[in-house]
Amino acid sequence: MAGTYVGGPRDVRPEQDGGRGVALSSVSDARPFVVGIIGGGQLARMMYGPAIRLGLHVKLLAEAPGVSAAQVAHDVEYGDYTDPATVLAFAEGCDAITFDHEHVPTTLLQQLEERGIAVRPGSAALVHAQDKVVMRERLSALGMPCPAFQVVASAEELAAFGERIGWPVIAKTSRGGYDGKGVWKIDGPQQAGEPFEALASGEAGGGTTAGSGTSGEVQILAEEFVDFTRELSALVVRSPSGQGVTYPVSETYQDRGICAETLTPAPGLTDERAVATQQMALRIAEELGVVGVLAVELMEARDGRILVNELAMRPHNTGHWSIDGAHTSQFENHLRAIADLPLGDPASRASWTVMVNVLGGSREDLADGLLHVLSRDPQLKVELYGKAVKARRKVGHVTAYGPDLEDVRARAQHAAQYLMGDLD
Ligand SMILES: Nc1ncnc2c1ncn2[C@@H]1O[C@H](COP(=O)(O)OP(=O)(O)O)[C@@H](O)[C@H]1O
Ligand SMILES: [Mg+2]
Known part of the structure; x- marks a missing residue:
């Protein structure tokens, strides 16, 4: 469902741009800047007030009717933010795309960018918020103060990390965690299997839980427990x-x-x-x-x-x-x-x-x-x-x-x- 607005120097009509622009019909002289928001949670909802004041047009891609932002949206599509066809179609006619959450697959963001769509933040930046291992490695390379960390492939490696750094340690899924889901405090070697069991059973992060799907392998990141x-x-x-x-x-x-x-x-x-x-x-x-x-x-x-x-x-x-x-x-x-x-x-x-x-x-x-x-x-x-x-x-x-x-x-x-x- 496209918005209805029109005219003015920035107007792009479908017939003028081979169908790539926004479907527009005349209601006013100025075509507003169109922000496409992916995700219909409360963060998207709270963008509406300022968008109205700034005269921006918001197009929303929401998960389902009735979600927090969909209740206040007048230009809304419903669909799966991990499905390329859905997201690419939604992005048509948006001047820029932004997000309510960090779970759109990185590869899909790259596809949008390859089509010349302004993704803000862009995929190269956003991956540092999607993947805690990528973030740790990059920030450490920049000399930013981080806890000691290591990617661990097994309970044995996690236990060895704890022996080296000192117990307790923190273990996290690299992707898909939120609100503390996918974070464990590990007090000793006897608990070192927990994150791997949760990952295998699909209870934590990446691939199988809600809020997952950012693509890329889910790893377990071990960190020094910061007091x-x-x-x-x-x-x-x-x-x-x-x-x-x-x-x-x-x-x-x-x-x-x-x-x-x-x-x-x-x-x-x-x-x-x-x-x-x-x-x-x-x-x-x-x-x-x-x-x-x-x-x-x-x-x-x-x-x-x-x-x-x-x-x-x-x-x-x-x-x-x-x-x-x-x-x-x-x-x-x-x-x-x-x-x-x-x-x-x-x-x-x-x-x-x-x-x-x-x-x-x-x-x-x-x-x-x-x-x-x-x-x-x-x-x-x-x-x-x-x-x-x-x-x-x-x-x-x-x-x-x-x-x-x-x-x-x-x-x-x-x-x-x-x-x-x-x-x-
Ligand atoms: N290395 C650490 N040492 C001590 N506490 C930690 C450490 N990492 C995370 N925590 C605690 O766990 C919480 C959730 O971790 P975080 O990585 O922010 O996961 P989420 O993605 O769920 O927000 C943090 O807000 C902090 O209280
Ligand atoms: Mg956090």
Whole structure:
């Protein structure tokens, strides 16, 4: 289903370009920039607000009717993002393609690029967010601080890695993991078989689970267990013209592999360390040629080192605070980058911004909780994703900001807990 819009100097009519352009019919003089988003989750949904404001036209490729972004889309196709025919047909008439998730097969992205379609971020960059082994090897070659790591082919090799580095160690699938699925803490040699068993049974990563299909072999990556005091996130945005902006570094808290809370800026992080971290993230974006948001997940070790955990190249949960807490949100800056527009000011509006995720809990209808949380705190911001409540599923988030961290944090925590049904 193509959009209906038209005219103007940038208009490309099907009959003029041999059928490759957007099917257009006249409703206005200007043809907007058409962004094709692959994936219909909440990240795609949250791009709609800024896209409307910037006058961009969004075309969505969603998994199924009713998914989070499809609920707000007017130009939507449904299909399998791993199927070349579906994705190539969808990309026809888009000025640029971007993503809600990182699971489109790398080879398929390359096919799009070979046809001259602007894929943002491009396949050569995105592979570093799709494959943790590729990421580790590249970042180490660039001299970026990473945990000690090794690709291991068997339980014996993982056990040998643990003996060499010291227990415990972390094992991860190279591809297909998300929200802690595909990550194991291995305490000793007796557990070294676990990741390989999970991989063989299809319970983890690559090839067989939801969110897989990025193509390429799934490997097990062994890493030094980092004794971290907290996790951090450095979020930057880079445009095709090479402009870059960097958000304040956030402290992030993961509960059982799922982002639960972010504090921005990271409390107690000195300006010097914050700036060095931001520069590192900008350098990674530059070296890898990222277009759009790059989120660098980091671990601050007890010994003071700040190590890279992994990369994401799309708006990221740790940047949701920016919707209400920054002058320009990560979603708006992502779209500005996709359309190669000047990027907006990423600075915070308030001294402190706290975002707390609303995960599926005992309250089945989240709207029932709105009356209480919105009336209790008129400055609170709530974002609901339109998703059915299921245990620990990300169904929304709340944001509070202000001059006092403890107050801001208490307000955000209260609202999220109330919406989840944890409080009466
Ligand atoms: N080397 C490590 N040492 C200690 N903890 C780790 C290490 N790698 C990952 N973790 C923990 O596991 C979480 C999930 O790992 P990550 O690689 O980010 O997987 P996912 O793709 O599921 O987000 C991290 O946020 C961190 O809390
Ligand atoms: Mg992660």
